[in-house]
Amino acid sequence: MRKVSDPTVSRLSLYLRILTELQEQGQSTVSSEELARRGGTTAAQVRKDLSFFGTFGKRGLGYGVPDLLAKLRSILGLERRWRVALVGLGKIGSALLGYQDFRRQGFHVEAVFDADPAKIGRRWDGLEVRSAAEMEDVLREQEIDIVIVAVPAEAAQEVVDRAVRAGVRGILNFAPTKLHVPPHVALRSVNMTVELEGLSYALSNGGREAAGRRSGVGGDRS
Amino acid sequence: MRKVSDPTVSRLSLYLRILTELQEQGQSTVSSEELARRGGTTAAQVRKDLSFFGTFGKRGLGYGVPDLLAKLRSILGLERRWRVALVGLGKIGSALLGYQDFRRQGFHVEAVFDADPAKIGRRWDGLEVRSAAEMEDVLREQEIDIVIVAVPAEAAQEVVDRAVRAGVRGILNFAPTKLHVPPHVALRSVNMTVELEGLSYALSNGGREAAGRRSGVGGDRS
Numbered sequence: 554m555r556k557v558s559d560p561t562v563s564r565l566s567l568y569l570r571i572l573t574e575l576q577e578q579g580q581s582t583v584s585s586e587e588l589a590r591r592g593g594t595t596a597a598q599v600r601k602d603l604s605f606f607g608t609f610g611k612r613g614l615g616y617g618v619p620d621l622l623a624k625l626r627s628i629l630g631l632e633r634r635w636r637v638a639l640v641g642l643g644k645i646g647s648a649l650l651g652y653q654d655f656r657r658q659g660f661h662v663e664a665v666f667d668a669d670p671a672k673i674g675r676r677w678d679g680l681e682v683r684s685a686a687e688m689e690d691v692l693r694e695q696e697i698d699i700v701i702v703a704v705p706a707e708a709a710q711e712v713v714d715r716a717v718r719a720g721v722r723g724i725l726n727f728a729p730t731k732l733h734v735p736p737h738v739a740l741r742s743v744n745m746t747v748e749l750e751g752l753s754y755a756l757s758n759g760g761r762e763a764a765g766r767r768s769g770v771g772g773d774r775s
Numbered sequence: 776m777r778k779v780s781d782p783t784v785s786r787l788s789l790y791l792r793i794l795t796e797l798q799e800q801g802q803s804t805v806s807s808e809e810l811a812r813r814g815g816t817t818a819a820q821v822r823k824d825l826s827f828f829g830t831f832g833k834r835g836l837g838y839g840v841p842d843l844l845a846k847l848r849s850i851l852g853l854e855r856r857w858r859v860a861l862v863g864l865g866k867i868g869s870a871l872l873g874y875q876d877f878r879r880q881g882f883h884v885e886a887v888f889d890a891d892p893a894k895i896g897r898r899w900d901g902l903e904v905r906s907a908a909e910m911e912d913v914l915r916e917q918e919i920d921i922v923i924v925a926v927p928a929e930a931a932q933e934v935v936d937r938a939v940r941a942g943v944r945g946i947l948n949f950a951p952t953k954l955h956v957p958p959h960v961a962l963r964s965v966n967m968t969v970e971l972e973g974l975s976y977a978l979s980n981g982g983r984e985a986a987g988r989r990s991g992v993g994g995d996r997s
Contacts, residue, residue, distance in 0.1 A: 557976075557980075559973065562972070562973050562976045563969050563973060565972075565976070566966075566968065566969040566972040566973070567953060567969070569972070570928075570951060570952065570968075591953070592953055593953045593955065628976070628979075629972050629975055629976045629979070630975040630976055630978060630979025630980070631972065631975055633979075635975060635978070644870045644873045644874060645870055645874070647870070648866045648867055648869070648870030649967075651866045652866060652867070652967070655967075655968075655971065658968060658971065658972065659975075660971055660975075698978060699971075699974055699978070706792075722978050723974040723975075723977065723978050724974075725967070725970055725971060725974060729792060730792065731789060731793075731813070731814055731815045733815065739973075739974050739977035739978060741970040741971075741973050741974055742970075743965055743967055743970055744788075745871075745874070745877075745947070745965055746788065746792075746877075746880060747785050747788040747789070748947055748963040748964075748965055749877065749880065749882055749921075749947060749963075750784070750787075750788040750791070750851050750853065750880065751781065751784050751785060751788070751961075751963050752921055752945040752946075752947060752961050752963055753851055753852040753853055753857060753881070753882075753945075754779075754784050754787075754850070754851050754852055755945065755961035756852060756857075756920060756921070756944050756945050756961060757850075757851070757852025757855075758779075758852070
């Protein structure tokens with residue numbers, strides 16, 4: 554398979570969401586033009602994105618919705634169950650734990666850690682909060698794939714280093730800091746402050762400019 | 776001023792965070808090499824990013840930390856107070872309301888809306904929850920600059936359209952959907968599901984690939 558850029562993968566997620574809606578509405582086929590319109594991109598971009606993974610659809614008939622859905626779920630690795638651990642039960646961490654969409658997409662939070670003795674041992678959404686000190690052991694034992702880092706910035710790199718040593722291959726970072734991982738580990742960051750500062754920049758410098766072009770995940774930067 | 780790409784603006788946010796740390800530690804100057812190392816980018820990239828906004832620093836001496844901090848805060852529009860409204864008080868919305876970093880950076884949540892009659896009229900972090908039906912009036916009255924959208928996907932576009940009609944110029948979207956705004960409005964999206972699916976893709980397709988390259992905000996896509 555050719556190298557696939559990150560914006561392409563993000564657009565695949567978006568197509569998946571659109572197709573799920575179409576299926577719920579009982580629509581059985583969709584053209585690249587309709588996918589493009591709903592996704593805020595171009596039909597050529599849609600065809601290019603899907604071409605990375607072989608040809609789908611029939612010229613003039615469009616894509617079969619259930620087929621394309623199944624193929625996208627397979628490409629994105631969503632047919633399996635991912636074992637997720639959450640580190641840090643502050644405001645953001647607690648909110649994430651209740652976020653139902655995770656589970657629906659196959660991301661199951663199976664371990665929760667905090668450093669606060671007042672939280673350790675308590676139950677949270679059916680899970681016992683474990684001490685951050687036990688992290689490596691629990692991550693290994695439970696064969697965790699992905700760690701969500703929701704600790705303060707200054708503690709984040711240490712959490713990541715320990716998770717990587719325990720065999721974790723994916724990190725979703727919410728701490729407002731740049732993290733480093735070895736090449737075999739995937740890292741994604743969600744940083745609301747950076748997004749807000751992008752808005753602030755755009756508003757201060759006459760509207761659209763930088764922030765506007767990043768409208769959602771349908772950007773054209775691939 | 777030349778057109779500045781979105782990844783450049785995101786890196787400016789990152790430099791701001793690094794410089795804030797350096798200042799707290801009492802360091803008075805910093806080289807582009809040190810900024811690059813801490814930011815996970817190259818010294819050439821740092822110099823290029825900062826060159827958009829005129830020349831700073833002295834050859835061989837680096838940048839003065841307080842000077843560069845002030846300049847970055849000014850470039851990013853962080854010297855003023857931004858008036859923010861939050862629409863949607865579900866799990867994510869409630870967590871956002873308690874997120875202290877917003878206020879520290881000058882983003883003040885001054886109005887909160889929900890459609891649930893059980894929530895309307897109650898107080899939340901010192902703010903009375905207003906009915907979503909009153910949104911346009913309140914947004915205009917309070918001269919809100921930025922609206923944070925934390926409603927379900929199917930309700931998001933309508934909220935955005937109404938906010939735009941009420942004069943809002945910036946949208947921070949947490950709903951898992953693609954939104955459309957007119958050219959004069961800036962839009963940024965935070966979508967955890969897309970990030971998790973990016974990790975899932977990377978883990979399914981042999982490690983780093985797509986997700987790894989988007990490590991934090993220091994990517995080289997400008």
